[in-house]
Amino acid sequence: MDSKERIAAALKVATDTKVFEMGQGILPIVPDVFKKLFPGRKAVVVADINTWPAAGEKVYGYMTAAGIPTEKYIIDKEEFHAEWRYIEMTDAILDGDLKKANFIENDPEYTETEASKTFRQPSEDHYIAVSVGAGVINDCCKLASHHHGQGYICVATAASVDGFSSFGASITYQNAKQTFECPAPTAIVADVDVLVNAPRWMVASGYADLAAKIPAGAEWMIADLMGTEPIIPDAWNVLYPNLHQYLSNPEGIAALDPQAVADIFEGLTMSGFAMQAARSSRPASCCEHLFSHILDMTHHRFHGKLQSHGIQVAVGTLTMCAIFDEMFKFDLTKLDVETCVKCWPTIDEEQMRAIEIFRSFPAPKLGYTEITKKYNDAATVREQLTKVKECWPEFKKKLQGQVWSFEKMKKCFEIVGAPTDPSDIGVTRHQLHDMFPKVQLMRWRFNALDLAKRGMYYDELVNSIFLPGHAWDINEEQPFK
Ligand SMILES: [Zn+2]
Numbered sequence: 001m002d003s004k005e006r007i008a009a010a011l012k013v014a015t016d017t018k019v020f021e022m023g024q025g026i027l028p029i030v031p032d033v034f035k036k037l038f039p040g041r042k043a044v045v046v047a048d049i050n051t052w053p054a055a056g057e058k059v060y061g062y063m064t065a066a067g068i069p070t071e072k073y074i075i076d077k078e079e080f081h082a083e084w085r086y087i088e089m090t091d092a093i094l095d096g097d098l099k100k101a102n103f104i105e106n107d108p109e110y111t112e113t114e115a116s117k118t119f120r121q122p123s124e125d126h127y128i129a130v131s132v133g134a135g136v137i138n139d140c141c142k143l144a145s146h147h148h149g150q151g152y153i154c155v156a157t158a159a160s161v162d163g164f165s166s167f168g169a170s171i172t173y174q175n176a177k178q179t180f181e182c183p184a185p186t187a188i189v190a191d192v193d194v195l196v197n198a199p200r201w202m203v204a205s206g207y208a209d210l211a212a213k214i215p216a217g218a219e220w221m222i223a224d225l226m227g228t229e230p231i232i233p234d235a236w237n238v239l240y241p242n243l244h245q246y247l248s249n250p251e252g253i254a255a256l257d258p259q260a261v262a263d264i265f266e267g268l269t270m271s272g273f274a275m276q277a278a279r280s281s282r283p284a285s286c287c288e289h290l291f292s293h294i295l296d297m298t299h300h301r302f303h304g305k306l307q308s309h310g311i312q313v314a315v316g317t318l319t320m321c322a323i324f325d326e327m328f329k330f331d332l333t334k335l336d337v338e339t340c341v342k343c344w345p346t347i348d349e350e351q352m353r354a355i356e357i358f359r360s361f362p363a364p365k366l367g368y369t370e371i372t373k374k375y376n377d378a379a380t381v382r383e384q385l386t387k388v389k390e391c392w393p394e395f396k397k398k399l400q401g402q403v404w405s406f407e408k409m410k411k412c413f414e415i416v417g418a419p420t421d422p423s424d425i426g427v428t429r430h431q432l433h434d435m436f437p438k439v440q441l442m443r444w445r446f447n448a449l450d451l452a453k454r455g456m457y458y459d460e461l462v463n464s465i466f467l468p469g470h471a472w473d474i475n476e477e478q479p480f481k
Pocket residue numbers: 161162209212285289309313
């Protein structure tokens with residue numbers, strides 16, 4: 001299958017996205033796509049000070065030249081994260097109240113309103129968003145469009161994240177990074193000439209966010225075996241059979257070769273389609289993303305700057321590849337299932353542990369809520385461990401076919417210019433080590449660490465990657481550059 005055929009096949013399983021156009025010099029098609037999908041409606045181009053000159057201004061020009069009543073809103077910030085303030089701002093933009101949007105954007109006394117009160121009665125008077133940007137702008141337009149009961153067009157300016165085509169928006173609300181359910185864009189237009197002109201770190205970031213699917217897929221395989229979240233073939237097949245190929249040209253990414261960048265963008269979009277098909281981010285995200293979520297929730301900065309999603313995820317991805325390297329050294333056919341079951345904590349004990357671990361975290365109840373959802377009783381744990389013990393040799397082989405070694409991943413990240421060490425994002429190995437208990441507990445989905453907890457090899461596994469000569473040798477802290 002070539003790219004066009006793959007995209008056509010993917011659109012069949014994508015529940016929300018109707019149009020995905022990718023190619024060089026294709027920005028001028030935006031008005032046609034708009035007219036076809038939203039006949040008679042008004043548009044608003046939403047951009048920021050970087051994406052306006054990159055593509056926004058052109059798109060605005062094409063839209064007005066095509067006779068579509070079009071407004072524009074340029075977010076006047078050098079950096080901003082997907083926080084609730086910007087959702088409310090975008091809600092006001094789609095209402096057509098640009099003054100109010102500007103006030104919310106800059107209000108020094110801003111306080112979040114109740115999320116459930118942001119839904120509007122759908123109306124033809126509302127503006128359809130043409131989001132011109134990458135992760136954050138797209139997430140804002142996605143959720144605000146949902147609040148208005150309407151679709152939108154995403155014009156991508158960088159192959160930097162997988163959120164373009166995903167179902168749901170990841171927003172910080174009430175101090176916690178949360179995924180709000182909302183449909184993906186109705187149309188995605190990606191002009192490769194624009195994508196290759198994005199800053200190199202953004203493409204590196206996209207490469208890493210796509211590479212994150214390597215360990216994330218392996219963790220989904222584990223959840224599948226455990227019977228907690230079975231693999232959904234439509235979602236799996238849209239991304240995973242081609243994942244290694246999408247990632248196979250790191251040198252091309254480093255050189256900003258149009259085909260290599262287009263491959264990454266296609267992969268990222270496919271991963272969004274997989275999420276649409278699964279109605280969840282399970283196909284695209286597991287523990288490697290949670291390290292990044294912790295950093296977002298604690299407002300982590302390096303050299304005064306917020307670190308981008310993919311750049312943070314790179315460190316999580318390397319870490320989980322290292323975890324898998326070490327996990328493959330365990331012989332799980334030797335699991336002492338009955339001892340593990342005997343030692344398995346009660347739900348009360350797990351809840352207490354979660355409360356302790358998250359005590360001084362910005363979202364102190366997060367661990368408690370999630371472990372309550374994912375706790376399995378001792379009988380289930382017995383079944384799960386028995387299954388792993390019985391099929392470990394074949395299952396391990398399957399996992400090894402999916403996951404890359406730490407060294408291989410690190411080499412590729414080095415070539416594309418993604419982080420190769422936690423110090424690259426201003427995190428020490430000690431800090432990374434201390435994040436593990438939170439990572440294990442902070443999302444209800446079954447992960448590789450949950451299996452290690454059940455099999456009583458969690459401490460040994462986690463500590464092993466910090467041993468001398470291993471991935472994040474704790475005595476070899478790298479200086480911050
Ligand atoms: Zn991601």
